[in-house]
Amino acid sequence: MTLFAEKFADPWFLIAAPLAVLAVWWSMRSSGRVKFSSLRALPVGGDTWRTAIAWLPDALFGLAVVALVIALAGPRAGDRNARIRRDGIAMVMAVDISGSMRALDLSEKTTELTRLDAVKELFQGFVLGSGKFELSGRPDDAIGLVAFARFAETRSPITLDHNNLAAAAKQLDFAPQDEDGTAIGAGLELAVQRLVELRSTTRVSKVVILLTDGESNVHEIDEETAIDDAKKAGIKVYTIGAGTTGIAPIRVPRGDGRSELMQTQVSIDETTLKHIAKETGGAYFRATNHEGLGAIYQQIDNLERTTFEEDQFVEFHQYYGWFLVFGFGLAMLALILRGTILRRLP
Numbered sequence: 236m237t238l239f240a241e242k243f244a245d246p247w248f249l250i251a252a253p254l255a256v257l258a259v260w261w262s263m264r265s266s267g268r269v270k271f272s273s274l275r276a277l278p279v280g281g282d283t284w285r286t287a288i289a290w291l292p293d294a295l296f297g298l299a300v301v302a303l304v305i306a307l308a309g310p311r312a313g314d315r316n317a318r319i320r321r322d323g324i325a326m327v328m329a330v331d332i333s334g335s336m337r338a339l340d341l342s343e344k345t346t347e348l349t350r351l352d353a354v355k356e357l358f359q360g361f362v363l364g365s366g367k368f369e370l371s372g373r374p375d376d377a378i379g380l381v382a383f384a385r386f387a388e389t390r391s392p393i394t395l396d397h398n399n400l401a402a403a404a405k406q407l408d409f410a411p412q413d414e415d416g417t418a419i420g421a422g423l424e425l426a427v428q429r430l431v432e433l434r435s436t437t438r439v440s441k442v443v444i445l446l447t448d449g450e451s452n453v454h455e456i457d458e459e460t461a462i463d464d465a466k467k468a469g470i471k472v473y474t475i476g477a478g479t480t481g482i483a484p485i486r487v488p489r490g491d492g493r494s495e496l497m498q499t500q501v502s503i504d505e506t507t508l509k510h511i512a513k514e515t516g517g518a519y520f521r522a523t524n525h526e527g528l529g530a531i532y533q534q535i536d537n538l539e540r541t542t543f544e545e546d547q548f549v550e551f552h553q554y555y556g557w558f559l560v561f562g563f564g565l566a567m568l569a570l571i572l573r574g575t576i577l578r579r580l581p
Contacts, residue, residue, distance in 0.1 A: 244309030302562030383422030
Protein backbone atom coordinates (compact mmCIF):
# COMPACT_ATOMS: atom_id res chain seq x y z
CA MET A 236 0.00 0.00 0.00
CA THR A 237 3.02 2.31 0.01
CA LEU A 238 2.43 3.47 -3.55
CA PHE A 239 -1.28 4.01 -2.89
CA ALA A 240 -0.51 5.86 0.36
CA GLU A 241 1.72 8.18 -1.67
CA LYS A 242 -1.02 8.87 -4.25
CA PHE A 243 -4.07 8.86 -1.94
CA ALA A 244 -4.65 10.23 1.55
CA ASP A 245 -7.11 7.41 2.46
CA PRO A 246 -6.51 4.63 -0.09
CA TRP A 247 -8.76 2.15 1.74
CA PHE A 248 -11.82 3.93 0.30
CA LEU A 249 -10.84 2.50 -3.09
CA ILE A 250 -12.22 -0.91 -2.05
CA ALA A 251 -15.68 0.64 -2.48
CA ALA A 252 -15.11 1.02 -6.24
CA PRO A 253 -17.08 -2.19 -7.09
CA LEU A 254 -20.19 -0.35 -5.89
CA ALA A 255 -20.20 1.14 -9.39
CA VAL A 256 -21.41 -2.25 -10.70
CA LEU A 257 -24.24 -2.21 -8.18
CA ALA A 258 -25.16 1.33 -9.25
CA VAL A 259 -25.35 0.28 -12.90
CA TRP A 260 -27.47 -2.75 -12.01
CA TRP A 261 -29.84 -0.60 -9.94
CA SER A 262 -30.12 1.98 -12.72
CA MET A 263 -30.95 -0.70 -15.29
CA ARG A 264 -33.64 -2.20 -13.05
CA SER A 265 -35.39 1.14 -12.99
CA SER A 266 -36.26 0.78 -16.68
CA GLY A 267 -39.88 1.42 -17.52
CA ARG A 268 -42.07 -1.43 -18.82
CA VAL A 269 -45.23 -1.37 -20.97
CA LYS A 270 -47.32 -4.51 -21.43
CA PHE A 271 -48.57 -5.40 -24.92
CA SER A 272 -51.13 -8.10 -25.67
CA SER A 273 -49.15 -9.08 -28.75
CA LEU A 274 -45.78 -8.29 -30.31
CA ARG A 275 -47.70 -7.40 -33.43
CA ALA A 276 -48.65 -4.13 -31.75
CA LEU A 277 -44.99 -3.03 -31.81
CA PRO A 278 -43.87 -0.94 -34.76
CA VAL A 279 -41.57 -2.63 -37.27
CA GLY A 280 -38.01 -1.25 -37.34
CA GLY A 281 -38.37 0.53 -34.02
CA ASP A 282 -34.60 0.93 -33.38
CA THR A 283 -33.56 4.60 -33.23
CA TRP A 284 -30.51 6.52 -32.04
CA ARG A 285 -32.25 6.93 -28.70
CA THR A 286 -32.60 3.21 -28.21
CA ALA A 287 -28.98 2.75 -29.32
CA ILE A 288 -27.66 4.92 -26.46
CA ALA A 289 -30.31 4.05 -23.89
CA TRP A 290 -27.56 2.47 -21.80
CA LEU A 291 -25.70 5.80 -21.41
CA PRO A 292 -27.41 7.06 -18.19
CA ASP A 293 -26.70 3.70 -16.53
CA ALA A 294 -23.02 3.92 -17.45
CA LEU A 295 -22.85 7.54 -16.27
CA PHE A 296 -24.24 6.52 -12.87
CA GLY A 297 -21.51 3.87 -12.61
CA LEU A 298 -18.76 6.33 -13.53
CA ALA A 299 -20.17 8.83 -11.05
CA VAL A 300 -19.83 6.28 -8.24
CA VAL A 301 -16.20 5.57 -9.27
CA ALA A 302 -15.38 9.30 -9.28
CA LEU A 303 -16.94 9.82 -5.83
CA VAL A 304 -15.02 6.83 -4.40
CA ILE A 305 -11.75 8.29 -5.75
CA ALA A 306 -12.67 11.67 -4.19
CA LEU A 307 -13.18 9.96 -0.80
CA ALA A 308 -9.75 8.31 -1.14
CA GLY A 309 -8.17 11.77 -1.42
CA PRO A 310 -6.07 11.83 -4.60
CA ARG A 311 -2.96 13.94 -4.21
CA ALA A 312 0.46 14.65 -5.72
CA GLY A 313 3.61 15.34 -3.71
CA ASP A 314 5.66 18.40 -4.52
CA ARG A 315 9.16 16.98 -4.92
CA ASN A 316 10.61 20.48 -4.98
CA ALA A 317 9.48 21.20 -1.42
CA ARG A 318 12.55 21.91 0.75
CA ILE A 319 13.21 19.57 3.65
CA ARG A 320 13.79 21.43 6.89
CA ARG A 321 16.71 20.32 9.04
CA ASP A 322 17.78 21.30 12.52
CA GLY A 323 21.31 22.60 11.99
CA ILE A 324 24.20 23.59 14.18
CA ALA A 325 24.84 26.99 15.75
CA MET A 326 28.47 28.03 15.59
CA VAL A 327 30.69 31.07 15.99
CA MET A 328 34.03 31.54 14.28
CA ALA A 329 36.49 33.49 16.45
CA VAL A 330 39.38 34.84 14.34
CA ASP A 331 42.64 36.39 15.50
CA ILE A 332 43.28 39.69 13.66
CA SER A 333 46.47 40.69 15.47
CA GLY A 334 49.49 41.98 13.56
CA SER A 335 51.18 38.59 13.41
CA MET A 336 48.40 37.47 11.06
CA ARG A 337 50.29 39.44 8.36
CA ALA A 338 52.77 36.55 8.06
CA LEU A 339 52.84 34.91 4.62
CA ASP A 340 53.52 31.29 5.56
CA LEU A 341 49.95 30.17 4.67
CA SER A 342 50.25 31.44 1.10
CA GLU A 343 49.29 29.28 -1.85
CA LYS A 344 52.06 28.09 -4.13
CA THR A 345 51.31 30.72 -6.76
CA THR A 346 49.55 33.40 -4.71
CA GLU A 347 50.89 35.46 -1.81
CA LEU A 348 48.42 35.43 1.06
CA THR A 349 48.65 36.67 4.61
CA ARG A 350 47.45 34.32 7.29
CA LEU A 351 44.32 36.42 7.61
CA ASP A 352 43.70 36.30 3.83
CA ALA A 353 43.95 32.51 3.86
CA VAL A 354 41.55 32.26 6.80
CA LYS A 355 38.99 34.57 5.14
CA GLU A 356 39.13 32.63 1.89
CA LEU A 357 38.63 29.26 3.54
CA PHE A 358 35.97 30.54 5.93
CA GLN A 359 33.92 31.71 2.95
CA GLY A 360 34.26 28.26 1.36
CA PHE A 361 33.31 26.62 4.67
CA VAL A 362 30.11 28.67 4.90
CA LEU A 363 29.02 28.90 1.24
CA GLY A 364 30.68 25.81 -0.19
CA SER A 365 33.85 25.53 -2.25
CA GLY A 366 35.03 23.00 -4.80
CA LYS A 367 38.72 23.51 -4.09
CA PHE A 368 38.71 21.66 -0.78
CA GLU A 369 35.38 19.89 -1.38
CA LEU A 370 33.62 21.97 1.26
CA SER A 371 29.87 21.53 0.86
CA GLY A 372 28.76 24.66 2.71
CA ARG A 373 26.56 24.98 5.80
CA PRO A 374 23.10 26.02 4.48
CA ASP A 375 21.22 24.78 7.56
CA ASP A 376 23.57 26.19 10.20
CA ALA A 377 23.35 29.50 12.02
CA ILE A 378 26.84 31.01 12.07
CA GLY A 379 28.35 34.11 13.65
CA LEU A 380 31.74 35.82 13.47
CA VAL A 381 33.92 37.27 16.24
CA ALA A 382 37.26 39.02 15.71
CA PHE A 383 39.83 39.54 18.45
CA ALA A 384 43.23 41.08 19.04
CA ARG A 385 43.70 43.08 22.28
CA PHE A 386 39.90 43.30 22.41
CA ALA A 387 37.13 41.13 21.00
CA GLU A 388 34.13 42.31 18.99
CA THR A 389 31.24 40.77 17.11
CA ARG A 390 31.57 41.23 13.36
CA SER A 391 28.42 39.30 12.47
CA PRO A 392 25.61 38.07 14.72
CA ILE A 393 24.62 34.42 14.49
CA THR A 394 22.64 34.26 11.29
CA LEU A 395 21.35 32.09 8.45
CA ASP A 396 22.03 34.94 6.02
CA HIS A 397 25.33 33.49 4.90
CA ASN A 398 25.90 35.97 2.08
CA ASN A 399 26.06 38.84 4.59
CA LEU A 400 28.17 36.68 6.89
CA ALA A 401 30.67 36.04 4.09
CA ALA A 402 30.72 39.76 3.31
CA ALA A 403 31.50 40.54 6.97
CA ALA A 404 34.35 38.01 6.92
CA LYS A 405 35.73 39.50 3.73
CA GLN A 406 35.96 42.90 5.45
CA LEU A 407 38.13 41.61 8.29
CA ASP A 408 41.38 43.57 8.57
CA PHE A 409 44.31 43.73 10.95
CA ALA A 410 43.83 45.45 14.28
CA PRO A 411 45.25 48.98 14.60
CA GLN A 412 48.65 49.18 16.25
CA ASP A 413 47.24 50.59 19.49
CA GLU A 414 44.82 47.62 19.71
CA ASP A 415 47.33 44.94 18.76
CA GLY A 416 47.74 41.88 20.99
CA THR A 417 46.25 38.43 21.41
CA ALA A 418 43.42 38.05 23.91
CA ILE A 419 42.39 34.42 23.44
CA GLY A 420 40.25 34.49 26.59
CA ALA A 421 38.29 37.54 25.40
CA GLY A 422 37.74 36.08 21.94
CA LEU A 423 36.51 32.77 23.31
CA GLU A 424 34.30 34.38 25.96
CA LEU A 425 32.55 36.64 23.45
CA ALA A 426 31.94 33.72 21.09
CA VAL A 427 30.50 31.66 23.96
CA GLN A 428 28.21 34.51 25.05
CA ARG A 429 26.87 34.94 21.50
CA LEU A 430 25.88 31.26 21.53
CA VAL A 431 24.43 31.43 25.06
CA GLU A 432 22.22 34.34 23.99
CA LEU A 433 20.90 32.39 21.00
CA ARG A 434 17.20 31.60 21.31
CA SER A 435 16.07 28.45 19.52
CA THR A 436 12.82 26.48 19.51
CA THR A 437 14.76 23.23 19.09
CA ARG A 438 17.81 21.81 20.77
CA VAL A 439 20.83 22.51 18.58
CA SER A 440 24.50 21.66 18.90
CA LYS A 441 26.65 24.73 19.67
CA VAL A 442 30.24 25.03 18.50
CA VAL A 443 33.03 27.61 18.60
CA ILE A 444 35.90 27.48 16.10
CA LEU A 445 38.74 29.58 17.50
CA LEU A 446 41.71 30.36 15.25
CA THR A 447 44.87 32.11 16.38
CA ASP A 448 48.49 32.27 15.29
CA GLY A 449 50.07 33.50 18.49
CA GLU A 450 50.32 33.36 22.24
CA SER A 451 47.79 34.85 24.60
CA ASN A 452 49.33 38.04 26.02
CA VAL A 453 46.23 39.95 27.14
CA HIS A 454 44.40 38.45 30.12
CA GLU A 455 41.60 40.85 31.02
CA ILE A 456 39.35 37.81 30.59
CA ASP A 457 41.08 34.65 31.74
CA GLU A 458 40.98 31.61 29.44
CA GLU A 459 39.80 29.42 32.32
CA THR A 460 36.77 31.64 32.85
CA ALA A 461 35.83 31.31 29.19
CA ILE A 462 36.37 27.54 29.33
CA ASP A 463 34.08 27.21 32.36
CA ASP A 464 31.35 29.25 30.67
CA ALA A 465 31.63 27.09 27.54
CA LYS A 466 31.37 23.89 29.57
CA LYS A 467 28.32 25.15 31.49
CA ALA A 468 26.55 25.97 28.21
CA GLY A 469 27.52 22.65 26.60
CA ILE A 470 29.54 24.41 23.90
CA LYS A 471 32.24 22.46 22.10
CA VAL A 472 35.36 24.40 21.08
CA TYR A 473 37.61 23.52 18.16
CA THR A 474 40.92 25.38 18.26
CA ILE A 475 43.22 25.97 15.30
CA GLY A 476 46.86 26.99 15.54
CA ALA A 477 47.58 28.71 12.22
CA GLY A 478 51.09 29.17 10.90
CA THR A 479 54.62 27.97 11.47
CA THR A 480 56.85 28.66 14.46
CA GLY A 481 60.27 30.27 14.43
CA ILE A 482 60.83 32.60 11.48
CA ALA A 483 58.12 33.50 8.95
CA PRO A 484 58.06 35.97 6.04
CA ILE A 485 55.94 39.09 6.50
CA ARG A 486 55.22 42.05 4.27
CA VAL A 487 55.46 45.31 6.19
CA PRO A 488 53.86 48.45 4.68
CA ARG A 489 56.10 51.49 4.20
CA GLY A 490 55.15 55.12 4.37
CA ASP A 491 55.44 55.65 0.60
CA GLY A 492 52.60 53.25 -0.17
CA ARG A 493 54.87 50.33 -0.92
CA SER A 494 55.71 47.35 1.28
CA GLU A 495 58.87 45.50 2.24
CA LEU A 496 59.28 41.74 2.66
CA MET A 497 60.91 40.94 5.99
CA GLN A 498 61.31 38.02 8.41
CA THR A 499 59.64 37.94 11.80
CA GLN A 500 59.71 35.73 14.88
CA VAL A 501 56.45 33.76 15.37
CA SER A 502 55.20 31.25 17.94
CA ILE A 503 51.94 29.56 18.92
CA ASP A 504 50.67 28.72 22.39
CA GLU A 505 49.68 25.16 21.56
CA THR A 506 49.41 24.20 25.22
CA THR A 507 46.56 26.64 25.83
CA LEU A 508 44.78 25.74 22.59
CA LYS A 509 44.96 22.02 23.34
CA HIS A 510 43.70 22.65 26.87
CA ILE A 511 40.69 24.63 25.64
CA ALA A 512 39.76 21.91 23.14
CA LYS A 513 40.19 19.05 25.60
CA GLU A 514 38.18 20.69 28.40
CA THR A 515 35.21 21.49 26.12
CA GLY A 516 35.11 18.20 24.22
CA GLY A 517 36.45 19.65 20.98
CA ALA A 518 39.72 19.08 19.17
CA TYR A 519 42.93 20.94 18.40
CA PHE A 520 44.26 21.31 14.87
CA ARG A 521 47.53 22.68 13.56
CA ALA A 522 48.02 24.19 10.10
CA THR A 523 51.49 25.10 8.83
CA ASN A 524 50.52 25.74 5.19
CA HIS A 525 47.52 26.59 3.02
CA GLU A 526 46.65 22.99 2.19
CA GLY A 527 46.82 22.03 5.84
CA LEU A 528 44.39 24.79 6.81
CA GLY A 529 42.00 23.66 4.08
CA ALA A 530 42.22 20.08 5.35
CA ILE A 531 41.34 21.26 8.86
CA TYR A 532 38.18 22.95 7.61
CA GLN A 533 37.33 19.71 5.81
CA GLN A 534 37.70 17.72 9.03
CA ILE A 535 35.57 20.13 11.04
CA ASP A 536 33.01 20.20 8.21
CA ASN A 537 32.74 16.40 8.41
CA LEU A 538 32.77 16.22 12.22
CA GLU A 539 30.15 18.87 12.86
CA ARG A 540 27.26 17.70 10.73
CA THR A 541 23.65 17.68 11.88
CA THR A 542 23.02 14.69 14.12
CA PHE A 543 19.34 15.35 14.83
CA GLU A 544 16.61 13.44 13.03
CA GLU A 545 15.46 15.40 10.04
CA ASP A 546 11.93 16.73 10.13
CA GLN A 547 11.12 15.63 6.59
CA PHE A 548 7.89 16.42 4.84
CA VAL A 549 6.45 16.43 1.35
CA GLU A 550 4.03 19.16 0.45
CA PHE A 551 0.94 17.54 -1.14
CA HIS A 552 -1.46 19.12 -3.60
CA GLN A 553 -5.00 17.73 -3.12
CA TYR A 554 -7.18 16.88 -6.11
CA TYR A 555 -10.28 15.32 -4.52
CA GLY A 556 -12.35 18.38 -5.41
CA TRP A 557 -11.98 17.71 -9.13
CA PHE A 558 -13.28 14.13 -8.76
CA LEU A 559 -16.09 15.30 -6.48
CA VAL A 560 -17.31 17.81 -9.03
CA PHE A 561 -16.83 15.30 -11.85
CA GLY A 562 -18.81 12.62 -10.00
CA PHE A 563 -21.76 14.88 -9.21
CA GLY A 564 -21.63 16.23 -12.76
CA LEU A 565 -21.94 12.75 -14.22
CA ALA A 566 -24.84 11.91 -11.91
CA MET A 567 -26.64 15.12 -12.85
CA LEU A 568 -26.06 14.47 -16.56
CA ALA A 569 -27.46 10.95 -16.19
CA LEU A 570 -30.58 12.29 -14.47
CA ILE A 571 -31.06 14.98 -17.13
CA LEU A 572 -30.72 12.46 -19.95
CA ARG A 573 -33.06 10.05 -18.17
CA GLY A 574 -35.66 12.79 -17.78
CA THR A 575 -35.42 14.24 -21.30
CA ILE A 576 -34.24 12.69 -24.57
CA LEU A 577 -33.61 9.26 -23.05
CA ARG A 578 -36.74 9.24 -20.93
CA ARG A 579 -38.22 5.82 -20.24
CA LEU A 580 -41.88 5.08 -20.13
CA PRO A 581 -43.35 4.47 -16.70
